[in-house]
Amino acid sequence: DSGVTQTPKHLITATGQRVTLRCSPRSGDLSVYWYQQSLDQGLQFLIQYYNGEERAKGNILERFSAQQFPDLHSELNLSSLELGDSALYFCASSKDGPNTGELFFGEGSRLTVL
Amino acid sequence: GESVGLHLPTLSVQEGDNSIINCAYSNSASDYFIWYKQESGKGPQFIIDIRSNMDKRQGQRVTVLLNKTVKHLSLQIAATQPGDSAVYFCAETSSWGKLQFGAGTQVVVTP
Numbered sequence: 001d002s003g004v005t006q007t008p009k010h011l012i013t014a015t016g017q018r019v020t021l022r023c024s025p026r027s028g029d030l031s032v033y034w035y036q037q038s039l040d041q042g043l044q045f046l047i048q049y050y051n052g053e054e055r056a057k058g059n060i061l062e063r064f065s066a067q068q069f070p071d072l073h074s075e076l077n078l079s080s081l082e083l084g085d086s087a088l089y090f091c092a093s094s095k096d097g098p099n100t101g102e103l104f105f106g107e108g109s110r111l112t113v114l
Numbered sequence: 115g116e117s118v119g120l121h122l123p124t125l126s127v128q129e130g131d132n133s134i135i136n137c138a139y140s141n142s143a144s145d146y147f148i149w150y151k152q153e154s155g156k157g158p159q160f161i162i163d164i165r166s167n168m169d170k171r172q173g174q175r176v177t178v179l180l181n182k183t184v185k186h187l188s189l190q191i192a193a194t195q196p197g198d199s200a201v202y203f204c205a206e207t208s209s210w211g212k213l214q215f216g217a218g219t220q221v222v223v224t225p
């Protein structure tokens with residue numbers, strides 16, 4: 001158990017819908033990262049937050065947004081869903097920045113868009 | 115653009131043999147490199163890391179080698195076991211940069 005909790009574990013929805021994925025980092029970790037993993041893309045970096053502020057952004061679509069709350073949990077919002085958004089979405093956390101030590105990954109949220 | 119990639123998508127290894135997984139990176143500004151292991155249905159798990167001021171680092175049954183001249187990273191697993199069957203990713207970053215993952219290599223351990 002990495003200590004990172006992601007909910008829901010599985011989610012099935014229809015095109016055009018909106019979903020919210022939630023992540024609780026390990027106790028004491030200030031950084032939260034979101035990654036998308038699909039079969040043909042590997043692990044794609046989406047966005048990173050540190051203590052509530054956005055610190056780095058990857059190839060995150062405009063239909064996607066995220067935030068980190070004062071209690072350090074994070075949410076990833078996916079809207080106007082398309083079939084191609086079906087993927088595993090991972091959250092990870094670390095104490096500080098990405099080059100200060102390992103990231104701890106959650107078990108992922110599997111999103112299926114029908 | 116910046117990218118991290120792996121040479122081999124699948125590596126088949128006999129149990130007890132040593133495994134070598136290779137990775138090329140293109141961002142010369144990267145100063146921190148990590149290997150992750152991902153088992154089926156699970157999130158990536160940290161294996162070992164190395165900073166750019168080192169060229170070799172050893173862990174338990176694993177060794178990471180870094181060749182900055184040719185921007186190459188490798189992971190060596192000694193005496194590969196069935197439990198080592200997984201997808202292995204290299205990742206690279208710089209200070210407060212994005213942690214970028216390579217495409218991954220599937221390691222299959224055969225008896």
